[in-house]
Amino acid sequence: MSALPAPPSKTQATVWSVIAGLAILACLVFLDVDWAALLGLPKSSWEYGVLMFSDPTWSKLPRALFETWRSISMAWLGAIGCVVISIPLGMLAAHGVGPTWLRLALRGLFAVIRAVPEVIIALILLTVTGLTPFTGALALGIAGIGTQGKWVYETIESLNDDASEAVSAAGGGKAAVLRWALWPAALPTLMSFALYRFELNIRMSAVLGLVGAGGIGSMLSNYTNFREWGTVGMLLIVVIVATMLVDLVSGAIRRRIMEGSRARGLVRRR
Amino acid sequence: MTLVLPPKPRTWPKTLLIAGALVAFTVLTCLPAIGGVELDFASIAKNWRHGASKLAQLAQPDFSFLPRTWVPMLETIQMAVVGAVVAAAVSVPLTLWASRPTNPNSVTRGIVRTIINVIRSVPDLVYATILVALTGVGALPGLITLFLFDLGVVVKLVSEAIDSDKHAYLEAGHAAGATQFQLNRALALPQSLPLFANQWLYALELNVRISAILGIVGAGGIGRLLNERFGFYAYDDVSVIILEILVVVILIEVASNLLRRRLA
Secondary structure, three states: OOOOOOOOOOHHHHHHHHHHHHHHHHHHHHOOOOHHHHHHHHHHHHHHHHHHHOOOOHHHHHHHHHHHHHHHHHHHHHHHHHHHHHHHHHHHOOOOOOOHHHHHHHHHHHHHHHHOOHHHHHHHHHHHHOOOHHHHHHHHHHHHHHHHHHHHHHHHHOOOOHHHHHHHHOOOOHHHHHHHHHHHHHHHHHHHHHHHHHHHHHHHHHHHHHOOOOOHHHHHHHHHHOOOHHHHHHHHHHHHHHHHHHHHHHHHHHHHHHHHHHHHOOOOOO | OOOOOOOOOOOHHHHHHHHHHHHHHHHHHOOHHHOOOOOOHHHHHHHHHHHHHHHHHHOOOOHHHHHHHHHHHHHHHHHHHHHHHHHHHHHHHHHHHHOOOOOOOHHHHHHHHHHHHHHHHOOHHHHHHHHHHHHOOOHHHHHHHHHHHHHHHHHHHHHHHHHHOOOHHHHHHHHOOOOHHHHHHHHHHHHHHHHHHHHHHHHHHHHHHHHHHHHHHOOOOHHHHHHHHHHOOOHHHHHHHHHHHHHHHHHHHHHHHHHHHHHO
């Protein structure tokens, strides 16, 4: 007679879900929020929505387009700076490339940069380069290194070892392995991440606008403070359209790059 | 028999074209006349000491400030958790609507995708700025900002992941005569739950980071304190807050990695 195996115990899972549920509940209950304001939000957002979008101030459009290009420029140059620095550093931080002490030091550096908010980096840079878009580009470049470097070493580490082994077997040193095995295999993914950095920077450049680095973010926060809702509505439309356009173009290029790499079968799918 | 090598593929015209396009775009972004960025490396050489002295001040954290950070930090974590949980709950139906295998109706799919794309294309700080104007200073505008941001991230990434997967089990369910709702409820949802959980945890991590910035526009949390101390040039306090954010983010990352391994 065959006995059925005992059903797996669910006690542990239940206990953990109850703890998680209580924690979430505690967060909700003790959060100091004016819930009455939430009830009034649909009405007030409708009112402000009408103020913003019933008659957008299109006369300020040329200025908005100028500032949009400034934001795109900051994002692009920041992405270039970030990628140019983080690719070599990230490669050195990958397992089996650099020495252990360097790997740990670089990973620590990436983690610290990731923890510092972009705005703080921008505020420190303000003292060096002033209230200019150049500061914005520099801040985006430096702030992105933390995440970008992490992506680079994760990409290198997820590659198949076969090509590296083949190069080593043929007598190649570490530099040869990097150049002829890792670099060509990782390049499509790295380029795709570089474009993704550009997309992220587009969103982030609006944030930097708030601290005065210029671009569409500065204009938007200024006109919000002036309570000129018609202009704010126009700027929101410009921001949404510009961001979607950049995403569309950049996303199409990324897909083209990545599908090429998948066909070659070099990158292991995660 | 002689070995004939295949001719080398001619790739240089294409490479040249791509490089040329990149250089042209870069040059356009460097023209101040049309809104580009003026590259002013001379000012770095001239003023780098200002930044270095700020960094030196930041490198000397004053840990006696730590007790004053507990309450705002707690508020940040609360905002992050509540925002992520509410977004998680709302993200499930929206994701299933936005993905091809779980919603064959292209009209509703298109509507949901467009809404999500619009939500995603507004930067988080812009939401916070406008919401502070609408509801006043406090945790509420920050909470709504985090909710909208998380919703955009989760729905977009998970629906794309569902789109790119193979769905043999859905076909089986379909062949057995299930309705689309039954398919989603009994097959697609359990199958994509790990994908969801992964992104929910990721959203939680991002929330702690973002709330450091949200305080600048008055949307509550540790960011407000950070901004205030920065305004007072109290860099020793600022670095304590930054270190605290670093610790919290790492803790959440470790916890969510443990959870991910269990869920996978």
